[in-house]
Amino acid sequence: MSDIVRELRVDGRSLRVAVRAGEGTPLVLCNGIGASLDLLQPFVDRLDPDIPVVRFDVPGIGESELPRLPYNFATLAWQLGRVLDELGCREVDMLGISWGGGLAQQFAFQNPRRCRRLVLVATATGMLMVPASPRVLSKMITPRRYRDPAYAATIAATLYGGRLRDEPLLAKEILYRHAPLARGRGYALQLIAGAGWSSLPFLPLIRQPTLILAGDDDPIIPLVNARIMHLLMPRSTLHVYPDGHLGLVTRADDLAPRIADFLQR
Template identity: 70%
Template sequence: MTRFLRVRVLGQDVRVAVRPGTAPGPPLVLCNGIGASLDLLQPFVDEVDPRIEVVRFDVPGVGGSPLPKVPYNFPTLACLIGRILDELGYDRFDTLGISWGGGLAQQLAFQHPRRCRRLVLASTATGSLMVPANPLVLAKMVTPRRYRDPDYAKSIAAQLYGGRMRQRPGEVRHVVYEQERLGPSTGYFLQLLAGLGWTSLPALPLIRQPTLILAGNDDPIIPLVNARIMRLLLPNATLHVYDDGHLGLLTSADELGPIVSGFLASRAGECASSNS
């Protein structure tokens, strides 16, 4: 049963959720997308092998974590997460990041090379130096309205998220709309600020951990070519392309949950079902 905790580190309270695993091993630390609380990832967590412990958190200013006293960037946030894992008693961990959280996951792997065992990158890219989305798509990303207005979220779901949302845009209400866990708008803009000017591109060859890259073949926010670039630059990476869009980790959780579980359980970190 998932435990919800309030962990205080570096003067900051952070809302954390821990789903205990039934077998020993490092936990899987999930880094969420921009503006979204840890609750958003529940469909994926439900599909992860129960033997794997899963840790989620709300970044400062989002969901159940209060606003920070000062703005943060990816390196300071990676330091904060490292302290949280210390408090929870984890020496080593695996990490998965989706979208904005994929940048944070890359920073964690780079900043904690001896602690981070394996890396999973879903619907993400290399930050400011990447092949960008259509400007009309990017314009819809700079506002948290898609999380606060369910009718607006439905109206832009197909154009913004692609994949299954093109046929069933009404489902976006159940996937991303969670009024009770939004947090203040300031938290959303702090996340945007954290990513300004950040890029992992020069550091990718230095990330030696076995890495699984998950990319949708219809992702308007993160064009597929970005995943192919990361696969080429990461020394030990596998690419799995799935038939869905930006929210595939949630809308195709029944497919991707077992793939991630198998990757984390394998001896060398290879993904048994992969393609490029």
């Protein structure tokens, strides 16, 4: 079943939202930094079609309107709640990848009754985490990889690891062909939103059943971060997959059924 893509006006700003109809609790996808909702299409295509899916472009990213003022994870989680109100979604499951994992953690903490289950993929606890190497972090400062397909292929092995070490040209397909060009100001606002934020103080308070997925070759989010989160989250399960930072896309055939099984228990 194809998604219905629409624009929603929330707090005077236009947000691009895609909804796939289905039965049961909707799964809300929170994407990584600089990425539009299109990036996770390969994952959605392989996810059980009975599971409803909600995707959105963060303000200033993809085709969502650029906000006038900076935001943080707490205010964005509140705004996401408004989006779900407009869509008529009362109870949801949350999936966050990378930067979007921070938003998913914040939403689950702020909405303990509304968020039923939580899936965290290739993500960490924010500023208080075991960081990537300076060589990797330096390539995260700008959204150039979303704009320049040749550059994306050049840095794919160093930045994303896993399958992209052997198939760097796949980065063109993942980052460039399926997504609107990332805007510099919107990307900067995402960087600002993560500055100073950490989930470490409240992770033990997240009581939703949580599936943590982490790659064994993820240069951006070292695997030890997933192990720390697993220790702190009382109802979490950790699965380590043999791939890198974009495993949710490059290993969608394996991870999508695993996530569906977790959500449908």
